Amino acid sequence: MAESKPSDASTTRRSSSWSFGLLVLILTPVAAAIFLYQLDSFDPASLPTHEFSQEPMLVPKLNPRMLQGSEMIGQGNLLGPEDIAHDANSHLIYTGCADGWVKRVTLNESAANSVVHNWAFTGGRPLGVALGRAGQVLVADAEKGLLEISGDGVMKLLTDEAEGLKFKQTNAVDVAVDGMIYFTDASYKYGLIEFIWEILEGRPHGRLLSFDPSTQETIVLLRDLYLANGVVVSPDQTFVVFCETLMKRCTKYYIQGKRKGSVEKFIDNLPGMPDNILYDEEGHYWIALATGTKGLWDLALKYPSIRKVMAILERYIGRPHIEKNGGILAVDLEGKPGAHYYDPELSMVSSGIKVGKHLYCGSFVKPYIIRLDLDQHAARTIT
Numbered sequence: 489m490a491e492s493k494p495s496d497a498s499t500t501r502r503s504s505s506w507s508f509g510l511l512v513l514i515l516t517p518v519a520a521a522i523f524l525y526q527l528d529s530f531d532p533a534s535l536p537t538h539e540f541s542q543e544p545m546l547v548p549k550l551n552p553r554m555l556q557g558s559e560m561i562g563q564g565n566l567l568g569p570e571d572i573a574h575d576a577n578s579h580l581i582y583t584g585c586a587d588g589w590v591k592r593v594t595l596n597e598s599a600a601n602s603v604v605h606n607w608a609f610t611g612g613r614p615l616g617v618a619l620g621r622a623g624q625v626l627v628a629d630a631e632k633g634l635l636e637i638s639g640d641g642v643m644k645l646l647t648d649e650a651e652g653l654k655f656k657q658t659n660a661v662d663v664a665v666d667g668m669i670y671f672t673d674a675s676y677k678y679g680l681i682e683f684i685w686e687i688l689e690g691r692p693h694g695r696l697l698s699f700d701p702s703t704q705e706t707i708v709l710l711r712d713l714y715l716a717n718g719v720v721v722s723p724d725q726t727f728v729v730f731c732e733t734l735m736k737r738c739t740k741y742y743i744q745g746k747r748k749g750s751v752e753k754f755i756d757n758l759p760g761m762p763d764n765i766l767y768d769e770e771g772h773y774w775i776a777l778a779t780g781t782k783g784l785w786d787l788a789l790k791y792p793s794i795r796k797v798m799a800i801l802e803r804y805i806g807r808p809h810i811e812k813n814g815g816i817l818a819v820d821l822e823g824k825p826g827a828h829y830y831d832p833e834l835s836m837v838s839s840g841i842k843v844g845k846h847l848y849c850g851s852f853v854k855p856y857i858i859r860l861d862l863d864q865h866a867a868r869t870i871t
């Protein structure tokens with residue numbers, strides 16, 4: 489059967505006007521994007537990527553689906569439980585939440601029977617929490633500074649500036665046996681709600697600090713850190729380990745002995761961006777990785793131009809959701825990786841600690857603490 493076909497000429501005409509339309513459709517946003525890119529004054533910096541370790545990190549044991557079998561603690565009553573401090577005597581967990589409360593969680597074998605209490609209201613955004621030696625809780629509050637809350641809930645501001653520079657994002661805290669408090673200010677430039685700009689800009693505005701309760705003195709130990717985040721005192725009290733989120737690394741800073749004041753690599757080339765680091769009293773540090781970095785994030789850390797495009801998207805369209813494979817990396821006392829728990833569906837994991845047979849994970853955004861039974865869902869050797 490013969491079909492009537494349009495003439496060749498009209499096909500050409502139609503397809504050429506169609507391709508012209510397509511060209512306009514494509515080029516208009518491209519031109520607008522180039523215009524915005526040129527016009528935008530945001531000027532991200534190159535990171536010192538030559539400091540990144542070249543060797544890939546090999547982790548002997550993995551659980552790449554840690555959400556399978558995990559339970560939710562305090563669902564709905566724990567908004568953005570960022571950091572976790574476990575009190576072994578009372579079996580309570582302290583955590584700082586997005587509603588301004590430092591909460592206390594009474595743990596129970598059954599996740600559903602774990603009870604959340606509002607304990608102390610900071611009026612800011614409590615992030616880091618650490619137990620003092622006399623029943624007090626130290627809080628790194630992103631908005632308020634370094635706080636101390638006594639056992640009966642009375643709050644005191646310890647410090648909120650150093651060397652004339654106010655903290656903009658007090659982030660993490662730990663206490664040495666001698667009472668010295670170590671803490672970080674992630675950035676003196678960007679506050680917590682602007683933290684993405686610290687990442688996109690790629691300049692070091694972070695500091696590692698100490699506060700001496702006996703002299704009330706705040707001392708800057710290190711400056712020019714790339715989003716100074718978690719900090720933990722080593723069990724032998726000779727150094728602290730602190731995380732730099734943007735540099736995907738954790739570094740030792742010696743606080744005792746003849747190396748006092750010097751820094752040394754602890755672990756780098758992490759498989760994600762580190763947040764808090766906690767010690768489990770059993771020979772392992774647990775490093776929370778807010779997001780895996782494979783793919784776009786690694787490119788973004790490498791190329792400022794990609795971060796500029798992300799900044800423009802952030803400003804005019806919104807943040808694309810590219811965070812995934814967040815989780816927890818367990819490393820030994822020497823910084824050697826042992827096990828990596830993560831999940832493609834997981835992002836903004838901000839802390840993790842093993843208590844008994846369970847791994848407890850805090851999150852910057854989720855409304856609960858994640859608990860995983862490590863006997864049942866252990867990381868395994870992948871062959």
Ligand SMILES: *[C@@H]1O[C@H](CO)[C@@H](O)[C@H](O)[C@H]1NC(C)=O
Binds near residue numbers: 595596597598601
């Ligand atoms: C766990 O919760 C149940 C129910 O509230 C309670 O009976 C039990 O004593 C709790 N267990 C512990 C160890 O607190």
